Amino acid sequence: MSAADPGFRHLLRMSDDTGLFEHARHAVVRRDHxxxxxxxxxxxxxxxxxxxxxxxxxxxxxxxxxxxxxxxxxxxxxxxxxxxxxxxxxxxxxxxxxxxxxxxxxxxxxxxxxxxxxxxxxxxxxxxxxxxxxxxxxxxxxxxxxxxxxxxxxxxxxxxxxxxxxxxxxGAPSEDPSWPWPQPHLTYANAALAEVIIAAGDLSDDRQLLTTGLRMLSWLSDIQTRDGLLAVVPATGWRQDTPRDRYDQQPIEVAALADACATAAYVTGDDAWQERVRRSVAWFQGANDAGVPMWDPATGGGYDGLTEHGPNLNQGAESTIALISTMQHAGRLS
CATH class of the missing domain: 1.20.930 (Transcription Elongation Factor S-II; Chain A)
Structure with a gap:
């Protein structure tokens, strides 16, 4: 295992013979949760x-x-x-x-x-x-x-x-070209919505549905990219025609975007989608608004969020799995 590969070390640490613990204080399991x-x-x-x-x-x-x-x-x-x-x-x-x-x-x-x-x-x-x-x-x-x-x-x-x-x-996305999304706000795991539509269009051979999903994902990816870096919608979400907060960015958003872009790459064969997967990988490696890595190489755990003061150093299950999931895509990039 290389220093650049978190592997499953922290996931194993967070698991027992019953299941997977939800929270951690830094890398220490919070069994009480x-x-x-x-x-x-x-x-x-x-x-x-x-x-x-x-x-x-x-x-x-x-x-x-x-x-x-x-x-x-x-x-x-x-x-x-x-x-x-x-x-x-x-x-x-x-x-x-x-x-x-x-x-x-x-x-x-x-x-x-x-x-x-x-x-x-x-x-x-x-x-x-x-x-x-x-x-x-x-x-x-x-x-x-x-x-x-x-x-x-x-x-x-x-x-x-x-x-x-x-x-x-x-639902169907809005016809407003500045907000081609089914809802007037973005909350969490946003890219999953576009990924479902892409997958459904591909598997049902519905070209119109596929095009709709790809258009949604392209817009979502573009609005979450600033100066070539990924800057995902924060935990507070973002509503149409309102100011957008910069922090607290969540790893789940990055992983959802990586999943969806990997699906788009698989379905279309377009290498441009792989480049968007690389932005998600890079976010964990430090190419983000704070310029800091979002995981701990000593433990293999993913940090729980990117705040204005840097990473939230707690390494819970959701964030660690977001890290692992994104790095799995990194291993498949050509």
Whole structure:
């Protein structure tokens, strides 16, 4: 492992035989905050993306899959938060955690190197696909899982239906050329919305839908680039026709943009999208508004946010997985 590669060291540190802890104080796990389905699903995604996983990474995927199947009820909904003493603190639902669980299960069903994990993940995905969420982002995350399934199982009607319902939930972008987006504000994981539309257009051979998604992503990428550097919409979000804050920039935004641009590169074969993936990689390496690296080489952990005073040095699960996910794309760049 090179000094430039965070690997899975901190993800292993943040995990136990139950799941993945949500928070850390610097690199030290905050067990009192417990686990959440959101982050376990993210962990399953990055573990399943590795084509030749080491044994301990396979064990992580097994653990994360077991957590998600335990979180899922008979209707296909998911519980989100599990305390350290293994008690669910919330009832099953279809919020963002349902969408991310579906994304994780879809990715594992399509990409995991272990056949039985693929089979079990698909079983849980199909059950979860009986549900729909009223929240566009939850539907977008679930749609990304459906797209993963369809890339390897083109005749899976359950995944196809979920993917198109996700497109409908996201909605059509505004006709305003200065804001070609389905909503009047940008909040979190924004690029996921464009990525779903791109994937749906490609998988359904709908050129108009594909063009719409690419146009959305191009605009989002352009407005988040300043002087050649990535400067993502901060945690406070950004509403049309209002001033935009510079900080607190979140790693999840960078990772979502890298994912979407990598999908665009795969679908179109256009190397310009790979260059946009490189901007996300560079953001973690220090090509950002503060000029500082956004991860700790000593631990392999990703910092929790870019503030006006520099990095938030806490290394939670979401930020660490955002780092790993983006660096996985870096390893595939030509």
């Amino acid at each position: 417990g686990y959440c389905t959101d982050d376990v699903a993210r962990g399953l995604i990055v573990a399943s993306r590795e084509p030749r996983p080491a044994r301990r990474l396979t064990r992580l995927a097994e653990c994360y899959l077991a957590f998600l199947t335990h979180a899922q009820d008979r209707s296909g909904a998911f519980r989100n938060r599990l305390t350290f003493d293994r008690h669910w603190s919330e009832p099953p639902g279809v919020g963002d955690w349902w969408g991310r669980a579906m994304w994780g299960l879809g990715t594992a069903a399509a990409r995991n190197a272990i056949p039985w994990i693929r089979d079990e993940a698909l079983h849980a995905f199909v059950l979860g696909a009986e549900q729909r969420s009223p929240y566009p982002r939850a539907m977008a995350f679930a749609g990304l899982g459906a797209a993963e399934v369809l890339r390897t199982r083109t005749d899976n009607t359950v995944a196809a239906s979920l993917l198109m319902d996700a497109v409908e939930a996201i």
